[in-house]
Amino acid sequence: MAGLFRHIAAALLFLLTAASTAGASTYYASDPNLGSARVVFQLNHGDIEFGFFPHVAPKTVEHIFKLVQLGCYNTNHFFRVDKGFVAQVADVMGGRKAPMNKEQEQQAEKSIVGEFSTVKHVRGILSMGRYSDPDSASSSFSILLGDAPHLDGQYAVFGRVTKGDDTLRKLERLPTHKEGIFVMPIERIEILSTYYYDIDVESCEAEKSILKRRLSESASEVERWRRKCFA
Numbered sequence: 001m002a003g004l005f006r007h008i009a010a011a012l013l014f015l016l017t018a019a020s021t022a023g024a025s026t027y028y029a030s031d032p033n034l035g036s037a038r039v040v041f042q043l044n045h046g047d048i049e050f051g052f053f054p055h056v057a058p059k060t061v062e063h064i065f066k067l068v069q070l071g072c073y074n075t076n077h078f079f080r081v082d083k084g085f086v087a088q089v090a091d092v093m094g095g096r097k098a099p100m101n102k103e104q105e106q107q108a109e110k111s112i113v114g115e116f117s118t119v120k121h122v123r124g125i126l127s128m129g130r131y132s133d134p135d136s137a138s139s140s141f142s143i144l145l146g147d148a149p150h151l152d153g154q155y156a157v158f159g160r161v162t163k164g165d166d167t168l169r170k171l172e173r174l175p176t177h178k179e180g181i182f183v184m185p186i187e188r189i190e191i192l193s194t195y196y197y198d199i200d201v202e203s204c205e206a207e208k209s210i211l212k213r214r215l216s217e218s219a220s221e222v223e224r225w226r227r228k229c230f231a
Contacts, residue, residue, distance in 0.1 A: 031160055033119065035061075036200040038162060039068050043078075044190045045174075046167035048143070050126055050159050057115035057158040060128060060137065063107075064158060067092065067139055068196055070104050071221050076191045082183040083172040086142035088129060089191070093139070097190075098225035112137045114156055121151040126159040145172060193218035 033053040040049045052061040067073060073089070075097040080088035092100070092108045100108065114134035121127060121144055129140035137156060145168060161168070175186045195214030 034160070034162070036198050037065060037196060038199055039065070039196045040194065041073065041191050042193045042195075043167065043171075044192060045170045046164065048164035048167050049162050050143075050164075051162045052159040053119065053157065056117050056119055057156050060112050060115050060156050060158040063110060063112050064139070064141070065196070066107055067104075068194055070107055071194065071218060072096070072100070072104050072108055072139065073191050073194050074098065074218055074221055075225070078171065078189040078191075079184060080142075080182050081171050081174060081176060081185050081189065082145070083176075084146040085148060085183075086127075086145055087168060087171050088142040089140055091129075091138055091140040095140075098221060108139055110138065111135060112156075115158070116153050116155070117157055118153070119157040121148040121155070121157065123147065124161040124165065125157055126161070127151060128156040128158060130155065143168065193222070 031051075033056055034051040035054040036051075038049055038051050040047055052065065054061045072092045073096075076092050076095040077090055078087050079090040079095065080086065089095070093105075112128070112135070114128075114130065114137065116134075119125070123144050123146050125144040127142050127144060128137035129142060130137040141158075142155075143161060171185075171189060174189070176183050177186055178184070193215065195211055195218065197210050197214075201210070
């Protein structure tokens with residue numbers, strides 16, 4: 001737990017010093033489908049930043065962004081890492097370590113209509129997980145680690161990675177084992193905390209304030225969980 005707080009503190013320091021840096025290199029950041037919102041997952045192996053395709057899958061984007069805003073992905077994990085195929089985030093209802101509050105549960109229990117499109121499943125794309133019912137997507141989604149044309153039109157694409165391909169490559173090098181059809185990491189790949197921001201925010205100070213607030217809320221949630229579990 002102490003290591004988690006050190007990670008959050010270090011991430012906050014980095015963000016406050018780096019938020020005003022212009023022209024940073026990004027991964028596929030020029031995609032015309034991308035909106036201005038950005039989400040960052042801070043893992044125990046590095047950060048992954050992604051953006052949304054609001055005109056491709058508006059209902060899916062609204063739902064996932066709301067889950068992020070509520071902190072639902074904090075303490076969740078990547079339960080699947082299949083090199084060259086996908087890294088998949090667990091459903092937050094069963095994947096989180098920290099308990100969920102009522103508002104989080106209400107959002108996480110929602111399912112989303114399948115918003116299938118012509119956008120191709122290539123490396124860096126975000127694609128919703130689902131069961132056989134095309135309208136059963138909820139909170140689990142995959143980050144494509146390679147091209148997967150057999151998924152095109154079958155799963156809802158809603159965004160793509162904008163930074164953090166180096167982190168994805170680290171995940172692909174981790175030891176795995178196979179359980180049924182899934183290739184799974186041997187050790188838990190933790191989503192320590194999450195935050196979001198908007199690249200169209202003109203004021204650097206305003207942007208830094210948003211990042212600071214997001215990290216502060218993440219730290220507070222972890223502290224509440226720690227007190228509850230170890231009281």
